[in-house]
Amino acid sequence: MTVFQTWDMDFALEHLPELLDAFVQFTLVATVLGSILAAVLGLLFAIIRRVRVPVLAPVVTVIVEFVRSTPIPIQLFFVFYGFPTIPGIGFNISAMTAGVLVLGVHYACYYAEVYRAGIESVPKGQWEACTALSIAPRYQWQRVVLPQAIRNVLPSLGNYVISMFKETPFLYVIGVTEMVTVAVTQIGGDAFRYTEVVTLAGLIFLAASYPAAVAMRKLEMRLGHA
Amino acid sequence: MATPETTTAYETTGARASGEPMIRFEEVLKKFGDLTVLENLDFDVAPGERVTLIGPSGSGKTTILRLLMTLETLTGGHIWVDGEPLWHMPKGDKLVPANEKYLRQVRKKIGMVFQQFNLFPNMTVLENVTEAPIRVLGKSRDEANEKGKELLERVGLEAKYEAHPSQLSGGQQQRVAIARALAMEPRVLLLDEVTAALDPELVAGVLNLLREIAETTDITMLIVTHEMHFARDVSHKVMMFDHGQVVEHGPPDKIFTDPDHDRTKAFLHAVIEER
Numbered sequence A: 001m002t003v004f005q006t007w008d009m010d011f012a013l014e015h016l017p018e019l020l021d022a023f024v025q026f027t028l029v030a031t032v033l034g035s036i037l038a039a040v041l042g043l044l045f046a047i048i049r050r051v052r053v054p055v056l057a058p059v060v061t062v063i064v065e066f067v068r069s070t071p072i073p074i075q076l077f078f079v080f081y082g083f084p085t086i087p088g089i090g091f092n093i094s095a096m097t098a099g100v101l102v103l104g105v106h107y108a109c110y111y112a113e114v115y116r117a118g119i120e121s122v123p124k125g126q127w128e129a130c131t132a133l134s135i136a137p138r139y140q141w142q143r144v145v146l147p148q149a150i151r152n153v154l155p156s157l158g159n160y161v162i163s164m165f166k167e168t169p170f171l172y173v174i175g176v177t178e179m180v181t182v183a184v185t186q187i188g189g190d191a192f193r194y195t196e197v198v199t200l201a202g203l204i205f206l207a208a209s210y211p212a213a214v215a216m217r218k219l220e221m222r223l224g225h226a
Numbered sequence B: 001m002a003t004p005e006t007t008t009a010y011e012t013t014g015a016r017a018s019g020e021p022m023i024r025f026e027e028v029l030k031k032f033g034d035l036t037v038l039e040n041l042d043f044d045v046a047p048g049e050r051v052t053l054i055g056p057s058g059s060g061k062t063t064i065l066r067l068l069m070t071l072e073t074l075t076g077g078h079i080w081v082d083g084e085p086l087w088h089m090p091k092g093d094k095l096v097p098a099n100e101k102y103l104r105q106v107r108k109k110i111g112m113v114f115q116q117f118n119l120f121p122n123m124t125v126l127e128n129v130t131e132a133p134i135r136v137l138g139k140s141r142d143e144a145n146e147k148g149k150e151l152l153e154r155v156g157l158e159a160k161y162e163a164h165p166s167q168l169s170g171g172q173q174q175r176v177a178i179a180r181a182l183a184m185e186p187r188v189l190l191l192d193e194v195t196a197a198l199d200p201e202l203v204a205g206v207l208n209l210l211r212e213i214a215e216t217t218d219i220t221m222l223i224v225t226h227e228m229h230f231a232r233d234v235s236h237k238v239m240m241f242d243h244g245q246v247v248e249h250g251p252p253d254k255i256f257t258d259p260d261h262d263r264t265k266a267f268l269h270a271v272i273e274e275r
């Protein structure tokens, strides 16, 4: 493959819709669903560890350690090819489902840390005020602690969404036809021209993540000065 | 100011015909690790009585209030609130350590106002005052709002229902905190140096509000303050602490003008010098 070819504008424009299509259908959808899963699961992990729920807390610790010490492609392989073969509990899942699950659980482990920091940033006096008002633990979390904790860590959560977004090309290893796969193996492979489509894919990533990163920095500054 | 029917702190049974004291400390022991903060502490507070705790820094005043609010755990002895054991629950004819649910039930009778206000910054002023009545007392939102507005009006904040705590002065925040505590209709109100974090010009307003509440309600109050004029005005009894022990106690006129103990004299002298 020769990377440095002359730029063919027609070829680029011709394939732009295919790239955008794959971008929306797989890259964006995987990021959105993965982030939602990560946000919910991460919160559960953080609360389970903070409250030290028996049995569950050590399980979460094991999951977190496992996820954080293995690379995403291995986890994708394991879930997509390995999980269906487990006797008794395994069943077939689509590549996209496996991808969303892995990204979601993977990032849940990082989100859990972020939430933990957020929960710790809520002053002790807030908990004490809840006790003094006899507010039940459920409402202490729901109405007092989490709204403040999440607000404090919103920028960090947002930055992890951006970083998950940039890791969606890994879904390639289990055959999800996300944008980079389409660019490299489908369009590029068929025409033996890579420059335009790979550049376009890069630009699309840049166009989406750069403004998001700037927005997060702004949010961080606003919250910091609040 | 009316004197309650009893100021006898140490008699073991309430002097009132109706019986029990509102608060009773019985051989209370509190340790932080190896540090013994309260030891063998006994005292009673009658219903409706307002008691000011004075004493040098570190003598255990805050610890007493925090034990009552269940913000610290009791190391030994018993605390009774309105006839019920606070840290223990009856099981058969024995007392066993209280569980969380029981604790929550008993401490509903107690409210606390903190030095640092501890308002909920994510809620409006009105929400701060209505949150617990809705979630804990099960009031409807309308009912809680109505009562909340009434209380906020009483503390002089009728124009600030929709404001957030960060938009208020320290004095206003503390008024909201007082309204928030009163909204739970406590039998006992604990006030721990509630004006200590305020700018000097805001102190008088908050103290006057507390004077007004003292005059118009029969809430039992335990007050920790360095505002000796205020203590003299509102309290039926002053208890002087040192090293987790009651040095002496009596009506404010007696303690402030003619205390029996040298330690009380020295302490009062130091406090007055400071001002």
Ligand SMILES: Nc1ncnc2c1ncn2[C@@H]1O[C@H](COP(=O)(O)OP(=O)(O)OP(=O)(O)O)[C@@H](O)[C@H]1O
Residues within 6 Å of the ligand: B032, B035, B037, B055, B056, B057, B058, B059, B060, B061, B062, B063, B064
């Ligand atoms: N959480 C804690 N851990 C360890 N020691 C503590 C803790 N809280 C209080 N103490 C100690 O207990 C003692 C009594 O403290 P407390 O706050 O009750 O005193 P205080 O009478 O309220 O003093 P001040 O007038 O300074 O507020 C002090 O020696 C203090 O250092």
Ligand SMILES: [Mg+2]
Residues within 6 Å of the ligand: B061, B062, B063
């Ligand atoms: Mg104190």
